[in-house]
Every structure is written in C-alpha cells, then in structure tokens.
Amino acid sequence: MFSAENIVVRLDRRDILRGVDMQAQAGHVTAIVGHNGSGKTTLLRALTQDIGYSGRVLLDGRDVTEMKGWELASRRAVLPQASRVAFPFTVLEVVRLGLLTGAAGADDSLPSKALARVGLAGFEGRFYQELSGGEQQRVQLARVLCQVWEPVTGGAPRWLLLDEPVSSLDIGHQLQVMEIATAHARAGGGVIAVMHDLNLTAMFADHVVLLADGRCIASGPPSLVFTDETLSTAYGCSLRVNTTPGDRATFLLPHTAHRVA
Amino acid sequence: MVSLSSDAHVRLRHAVDGDRENRARACFAGLSVLLGFVSLLSLTTGASGISLADVARTWASGESLDTVTRTVLLDIRLPRLAMGILVGAALAVSGAVMQGLFRNPLADPGLVGVSAGAGLGATAAIVLGGLLPLAFRDFVGTYMVPLASFIGGWAATMLLYVVSTRGGRTSVGVMLLAGIALAALSGALTGIFVYIADDAQLRDIQFWGLGSLAGATWFKLSIAAPLILLALSAAPFLARALNALTLGEATAAHLGIEVQRMKSIAILTVAAAVGASVAVSGGIGFIGIVVPHLLRLAVGPDHRFLLPNAALLGAALLICADMIARIVIAPAELPIGIVTATIGGPFFLWILLRNRSLLDM
Ligand SMILES: Nc1ncnc2c1ncn2[C@@H]1O[C@H](COP(=O)(O)OP(=O)(O)O)[C@@H](O)[C@H]1O
Ligand SMILES: [Mg+2]
Numbered sequence: 001m002f003s004a005e006n007i008v009v010r011l012d013r014r015d016i017l018r019g020v021d022m023q024a025q026a027g028h029v030t031a032i033v034g035h036n037g038s039g040k041t042t043l044l045r046a047l048t049q050d051i052g053y054s055g056r057v058l059l060d061g062r063d064v065t066e067m068k069g070w071e072l073a074s075r076r077a078v079l080p081q082a083s084r085v086a087f088p089f090t091v092l093e094v095v096r097l098g099l100l101t102g103a104a105g106a107d108d109s110l111p112s113k114a115l116a117r118v119g120l121a122g123f124e125g126r127f128y129q130e131l132s133g134g135e136q137q138r139v140q141l142a143r144v145l146c147q148v149w150e151p152v153t154g155g156a157p158r159w160l161l162l163d164e165p166v167s168s169l170d171i172g173h174q175l176q177v178m179e180i181a182t183a184h185a186r187a188g189g190g191v192i193a194v195m196h197d198l199n200l201t202a203m204f205a206d207h208v209v210l211l212a213d214g215r216c217i218a219s220g221p222p223s224l225v226f227t228d229e230t231l232s233t234a235y236g237c238s239l240r241v242n243t244t245p246g247d248r249a250t251f252l253l254p255h256t257a258h259r260v261a
Numbered sequence: 262m263v264s265l266s267s268d269a270h271v272r273l274r275h276a277v278d279g280d281r282e283n284r285a286r287a288c289f290a291g292l293s294v295l296l297g298f299v300s301l302l303s304l305t306t307g308a309s310g311i312s313l314a315d316v317a318r319t320w321a322s323g324e325s326l327d328t329v330t331r332t333v334l335l336d337i338r339l340p341r342l343a344m345g346i347l348v349g350a351a352l353a354v355s356g357a358v359m360q361g362l363f364r365n366p367l368a369d370p371g372l373v374g375v376s377a378g379a380g381l382g383a384t385a386a387i388v389l390g391g392l393l394p395l396a397f398r399d400f401v402g403t404y405m406v407p408l409a410s411f412i413g414g415w416a417a418t419m420l421l422y423v424v425s426t427r428g429g430r431t432s433v434g435v436m437l438l439a440g441i442a443l444a445a446l447s448g449a450l451t452g453i454f455v456y457i458a459d460d461a462q463l464r465d466i467q468f469w470g471l472g473s474l475a476g477a478t479w480f481k482l483s484i485a486a487p488l489i490l491l492a493l494s495a496a497p498f499l500a501r502a503l504n505a506l507t508l509g510e511a512t513a514a515h516l517g518i519e520v521q522r523m524k525s526i527a528i529l530t531v532a533a534a535v536g537a538s539v540a541v542s543g544g545i546g547f548i549g550i551v552v553p554h555l556l557r558l559a560v561g562p563d564h565r566f567l568l569p570n571a572a573l574l575g576a577a578l579l580i581c582a583d584m585i586a587r588i589v590i591a592p593a594e595l596p597i598g599i600v601t602a603t604i605g606g607p608f609f610l611w612i613l614l615r616n617r618s619l620l621d622m
Contacts, residue, residue: 069517069518074517077515078512
C-alpha cells in the first residue's frame with residue numbers, strides 16, 4: 001500500500017497542499033483528479049520525494065524517507081508530466097536507462113519488449129528528439145515499464161506513478177496505455193495515475209482521489225465520487241453525470257455542463 | 262519524400278537497433294592506436310633532430326645512447342609527452358563531465374569560470390610574488406604560480422557551488438549564469454594585475470595565459486599527475502549517473518541515483534582535473550568542448566563510452582596541437598593555447614550554430 005498522511009506543501013509562501021490524506025492499494029488503479037492547479041502534480045511529487053513536505057508518505061508501512069534511493073527505485077517507477085532528454089540519445093538508449101538500477105538479471109531484450117508493449121516496436125534506432133510529443137511520452141512510459149517490469153517481486157508489489165500518462169496521446173493510444181496500467185495492477189502491482197480525462201478515469205480507475213484547491217474533497221470508487229454535486233464543486237461548473245443503460249458505466253458529456261458565473 | 266529519406270538515413274546510421282556499444286568499442290580501439298602513433302611521432306619531432314629510427318637502431322646494435330640524445334628524449338620530450346597526454350585527457354574528460362552535469366553541450370570548465378579562477382590565481386602570483394618576503398619566495402620557489410592557479414580554480418568551483426546550491430540542490434541555470442559572472446569578475450581582476458605588472462611580468466602572464474607544455478619536467482608532472490589520475494579514475498564511476506541526469510535531476514533520483522552526492526563528486530572531479538592542468542600548462546582552451554562534441558556525434562552521448570573515448574581523443578589532440586606549436590615557427594615555439602584556439606574557435610562557433618535552439622532557454 002502506498003499512502004500519504006496529512007501532506008502539507010508550501011511553495012513560495014503559498015499553501016499548495018493543505019493536509020492531504022490518500023491511500024492506494026496494490027492491485028488497483030488509483031487516479032488523482034482535480035481542476036488545473038489543484039495540486040495533483042504536487043501530490044505526486046511529494047509521493048516521489050521530489051519536493052519537501054510535512055506529513056508522512058508510507059510504502060507498505062515504511063516511511064519512504066527512511067528508504068535508500070536504489071531501494072525506492074526498485075519498488076516504484078515514475079513517469080513525469082513532460083520529459084526532455086539533454087543529448088541525442090536513440091530511443092533504445094533512453095529506454096535502457098530504466099534498467100539502470102539493475103534489478104538483478106534484467107535481460108537485454110526487455111527494452112524492445114517494453115517498446116513493443118507501448119506500440120513502438122522498431123523505433124529502437126530512431127533519435128528520441130526526432131519523435132512526436134506523443135511518441136516521446138510512450139518512449140518514457142517504456143522506460144518506466146522496464147524499471148518495474150515484473151509487477152510483483154519477492155512478494156512485494158511494484159508501483160507505477162504516472163503524471164498524466166495519456167494527455168498527449170490519441171484515443172487509440174490512450175486506451176492502450178490505460179490497458180497497460182490496468183494489466184500491471186491486475187497482476188498484483190500498484191498504479192497511481194494523475195488523470196485529466198474524467199471519462200477514462202471512470203472507465204479504468206478502481207479508486208479516485210479528487211483534489212480541489214490543495215485538499216482532498218472526496219475519495220472512493222468512481223461511481224461514488226463522480227456525482228453531480230461533488231464534481232460540480234470540484235471543477236467550479238455545473239456538471240451532469242450519466243450512466244450507460246447496460247452496464248451502468250459512468251460517463252460525462254461536456255454538452256451537459258454549464259459554467260457558473 | 263524528404264522526411265522518408267531522412268528517416269531511412271537515421272536507420273542506416275544505427276544498424277536499426279539503436280545500440281552504439283560496438284561502435285564505441287571500435288572507436289576506443291582506433292583512438293588507442295591513434296594515441297600510440299601520435300605519441301611516437303611527438304617523441305621524434307623537435308629541434309634537435311633525433312629520430313626514433315636512430316634510437317631503435319642504436320638499441321638494436323646493443324650500444325647505449327649518447328648523453329645528449331638521452332637527455333633530450335628522457336628529460337625533455339618524454340615528460341612533455343606524458344604531460345600532454347595527462348592534460349589533454351583531463352581537459353576532455355572534465356569537459357564531458359561538466360556538460361553532463363549541466364545537461365548542456367556548451368558547458369565547459371572554461372565557460373563556468375574554473376579556468377578563469379585558475380588564471381586569476383596565476384596572474385596574482387606572478388605580479389604579487391615580487392612583493393613577498395625573500396625567504397618565503399625562496400621556499401615556494403617556482404611552484405608559486407602553479408600552486409596559486411590550482412587554488413584559484415578550486416576557489417572558483419567552490420564559490421560557484423555555494424552560489425548555485427540552495428537547500429542541497431544545485432540549479433544548473435544559476436550555475437551557468439554565475440559561472441559567466443565569475444569568469445567576467447576573474448577577468449576584470451586579472452586585468453588590474455596586468456595593468457600594474459612590469460614588462461618582465463607581462464611576458465610571463467602572456468605566455469602562461471596562452472598555455473604551453475614547454476615547461477614540462479618530471480617534477481612538475483609529479484605534482485599534477487596524482488590529482489589528474491585521481492580525477493580520471495573517478496570519472497567512470499560517474500558515467501551511469503550522468504546518463505540518468507540527462508533526463509533531469511528528478512528522474513535521475515527516481516532511477517535510484519544519489520543526485521546530490523553525485524553532483525558534489527562531479528564538481529570535485531572537474532576542479533581537480535582542471536586545477537591541476539591549468540597549474541602546469543596554463544589556459545589551454547577548447548579541448549573540453551570540441552572533443553566531447555565530436556565523440557557524441559561519433560559514438561553517441563552514453564557517458565560509459567564517451568568518457569574513456571574523450572580521454573584518448575583529448576590526449577591525442579593535445580599532442581598534435583603541441584607538435585604544431587613546436588613546428589610552425591621552429592626553432593621557436595608558439596604557445597599551444599594559440600593553436601587550440603585557432604582550431605577550436607571556429608569549431609565552437611560551428612557547434613553554436615548547430616545548436617542555436619539550446620540558447621533559447
Ligand atoms: N515550484 C512552484 N513554486 C510555486 N508554486 C508552484 C510551484 N509548482 C506548482 N505551483 C503551484 O501549485 C499549484 C498546484 O500545481 P500542480 O500540482 O502542478 O497542479 P496540477 O493539479 O494542475 O498538477 C498551482 O497553483 C501552481 O501554480
Ligand atoms: Mg499537473
């Protein structure tokens with residue numbers, strides 16, 4: 001279990017997170033959603049030790065600040081919202097960086113397998129800088145997958161922490177990436193993803209953490225969190241949640257939303 | 262059409278699988294041979310007209326070398342060659358490390374003020390040295406200038422580090438800009454010393470500032486070599502961390518790299534290599550930026566291969582530059598810094614033009 005207790009983050013004398021609690025179970029896809037600037041990325045950065053915070057972040061009951069860098073790296077991989085690569089690396093060379101911490105016996109074919117998984121088979125020899133934004137994002141995902149390829153090792157789940165993994169992708173690849181995340185969770189691993197798209201969240205997430213202005217205002221399964229009232233409060237506009245007739249899947253049409261003055 | 266053909270071009274260049282390890286190994290073998298070759302050439306080039314063939318013939322016939330030949334080879338050319346190899350390797354490797362650290366192909370110890378700090382130290386020693394009590398001057402002797410330049414380079418690096426590090430984190434942008442400011446400041450202070458220097462001191466400053474391997478002795482070498490060798494042997498341990506750092510500091514940390522510790526080691530490595538080099542051979546520019554750039558084109562930016570190849574190419578290039586410096590106006594010598602700047606300056610401009618987008622940060 002990945003959990004955060006009473007996380008407070010202050011940046012530039014502003015409270016960005018004001019006491020957020022969250023829990024993510026292995027085996028589940030946990031989505032962090034909320035309006036722009038609500039603190040989703042900041043929360044993820046606290047979970048990954050990128051920024052200072054007060055409160056506690058626990059991985060399977062252990063405070064992460066007491067874990068070594070290499071130990072954390074073997075337990076969780078992180079996909080940032082955007083990634084630049086400083087020098088002209090090939091795609092293969094970028095993906096191979098995921099094997100850096102050397103999860104013992106990682107085999108050489110893993111980068112190619114990971115690339116095939118994200119739909120980029122045959123891209124190994126291309127230069128990273130010459131790819132489109134969506135392709136670059138998927139190369140980074142392949143690197144992250146390499147780092148925690150086996151969802152469970154030594155009885156402990158390994159985690160994928162993803163910041164808007166599908167934001168620059170077309171609909172086909174959005175589904176592909178969400179299916180990869182779901183498969184990782186179903187195999188016993190853990191997934192925490194910052195999500196922008198509420199429909200994809202409703203489709204794929206098992207658990208949702210809804211942020212607004214640096215606070216968690218609701219959490220639970222999407223069917224419980226995604227109500228007209230809660231979402232309208234969170235996004236500052238009047239929203240209507242619908243369900244499909246057959247399997248009662250939750251969906252949201254922008255057409256039914258109204259801005260409140 | 263155009264995009265298709267450039268695509269095919271890229272694939273061809275990288276044998277489809279994007280793996281450049283074999284190419285890097287081949288390059289290492291080739292550069293080793295090249296270094297061996299230019300080293301022999303350098304030993305047999307010079308004013309006294311001793312050729313390697315003569316030496317080999319003498320040895321083969323079982324005679325011992327005459328004293329003059331011995332002295333020229335063992336006490337003049339050999340230390341000079343060894344110094345060239347060490348300094349060339351140190352400059353190229355510290356350039357590559359600095360660029361990896363800054364994630365910018367234009368970052369270079371010359372650029373971030375390390376060399377300028379060392380230069381200030383040396384100039385100060387030359388000009389102020391005359392004011393020191395005679396007893397002290399005798400004690401420090403000829404090593405005052407090298408010592409001061411080493412201290413200057415180290416102080417510049419430390420200052421740079423303190424200015425650009427806050428809460429245990431080094432900001433690359435601040436460090437680059439602070440480096441430029443530091444270089445300007447060192448230059449200005451150096452200018453003041455030049456202004457108050459007398460004619461003899463001026464000649465010293467000028468020659469030292471342009472760099473030269475001419476003063477190489479076994480003793481000087483014994484001062485510089487331990488530091489340079491220490492730095493060069495630390496560099497390979499930085500390679501994986503520098504690779505991770507190309508994805509940014511946060512991602513490097515996520516990959517399990519101890520980023521802050523690695524940055525401190527990298528900075529110390531660069532300070533030691535550059536400080537020691539500048540101390541014994543003056544301000545030799547452009548090796549640190551030209552060599553890594555060429556090698557990134559040839560074998561890719563993976564530091565596990567870039568660093569050892571840079572050591573070889575840096576050494577070979579500096580020895581060639583030294584030969585040119587000795588030949589062009591023989592029997593006199595050009596300062597080697599003039600040679601590297603004449604070749605390196607236009608090259609640097611070419612890199613700038615190719616990387617214009619990098620400057621829009
Ligand atoms: N380094 C920073 N310094 C000051 N404010 C920041 C910093 N990073 C983010 N913020 C602010 O924190 C708030 C939350 O940002 P973020 O977590 O990135 O939002 P999002 O939910 O869109 O990912 C925003 O108002 C942003 O302006
Ligand atoms: Mg964000």
